[in-house]
Amino acid sequence: MLDICTVPCRVGYMDNLSYILVDRDTGISAVVDPSETAPIIAKCAEMNLKPDYIFNTHHHFDHTDGNLELKKLYGSRIIACQADAERIPGFDLGVVPGKTFSLGNSVADIIDVSAHTQNHILWYFKADKALFTGDTLFNLCIGGLFEGSVEQMFDALSKIKALPDDVLFYPGHEYTLQAVPMAEHFVRDDAALKQYVQNARAQIARGFPVSPVPLGLEKKCNPYLLPDSPEQFARLF
Numbered sequence: 001m002l003d004i005c006t007v008p009c010r011v012g013y014m015d016n017l018s019y020i021l022v023d024r025d026t027g028i029s030a031v032v033d034p035s036e037t038a039p040i041i042a043k044c045a046e047m048n049l050k051p052d053y054i055f056n057t058h059h060h061f062d063h064t065d066g067n068l069e070l071k072k073l074y075g076s077r078i079i080a081c082q083a084d085a086e087r088i089p090g091f092d093l094g095v096v097p098g099k100t101f102s103l104g105n106s107v108a109d110i111i112d113v114s115a116h117t118q119n120h121i122l123w124y125f126k127a128d129k130a131l132f133t134g135d136t137l138f139n140l141c142i143g144g145l146f147e148g149s150v151e152q153m154f155d156a157l158s159k160i161k162a163l164p165d166d167v168l169f170y171p172g173h174e175y176t177l178q179a180v181p182m183a184e185h186f187v188r189d190d191a192a193l194k195q196y197v198q199n200a201r202a203q204i205a206r207g208f209p210v211s212p213v214p215l216g217l218e219k220k221c222n223p224y225l226l227p228d229s230p231e232q233f234a235r236l237f
C-alpha cells in the first residue's frame with residue numbers, strides 16, 4: 001500500500017505538483033519530481049521522514065531542480081530513465097521502460113511516453129491504482145511537444161488510455177482552469193465536463209489541486225484523449 005501526499009510547488013507561477021510517496025509496509029519513501037525544495041522539506045519534517053528516493057518523470061528543470069539539495073540533505077538516491085542519465089541532476093540509478101521499480105512493497109511499472117521530452121516516463125503503481133504522469137497528461141490538457149512529434153504524443157496517450165478507468169492520475173502541474181475553454185470547445189459529453197469543471201473550481205477555491213482524477217473521467221473530458229486515430233489527434237494542433 002502506498003500513501004501519497006501532494007506538495008504544490010512554484011505556486012502561482014509554474015504551479016508544479018510534487019508528491020511524497022510512502023510504502024506503508026516498510027516506511028520506505030520517495031519524492032516525485034521535486035521542483036523546489038522548501039515546501040518539500042517542510043512537508044518531510046511534518047511527516048517526520050527522510051525520502052529514500054527521488055523519482056523523476058523527465059529532465060526539465062521544474063521537475064529536477066530539487067534533486068541535488070534533497071540528495072545532500074537526506075542521502076536520497078535519484079532514480080530516472082536510464083536513457084536520460086546524463087540529463088538528470090545527481091542521477092544514481094536508471095529504470096528501464098517495460099520493467100518495474102520497487103518502493104518497498106509498492107511496485108511501479110515504468111512506461112515510456114517520449115513526446116513532451118524524449119525518455120519521459122510514467123510511474124504506474126498498478127496495485128495502488130496510482131499513475132504519475134509528469135508533463136505528459138494534465139487535467140483536461142497535455143504537456144507541450146518539446147522534443148517529440150504529434151505522432152509520439154498520440155502513442156504516449158494511447159498507453160494511458162489503455163489503463164483501467166479507476167486508476168487515479170497525478171500530474172506534474174495544476175493547469176486545469178487554463179484548459180477549460182479548449183475542453184468546452186471540443187468535448188461532447190457536456191454533463192461529465194460540467195461536473196468536472198465544477199469540482200475543479202471548488203477544489204481550487206479551497207486551495208487544493210484538482211488531482212487526482214480517475215482516468216475514466218479524464219478519458220471523457222480531456223480533448224486530447226478523445227481522438228481514436230492519429231489523424232483526428234493531429235487536428236488538435
Ligand code: FE
Nearest residue numbers: 058060116135
Ligand atoms: Fe516538462
Ligand code: ZN
Nearest residue numbers: 060062135172
Ligand atoms: Zn513541467
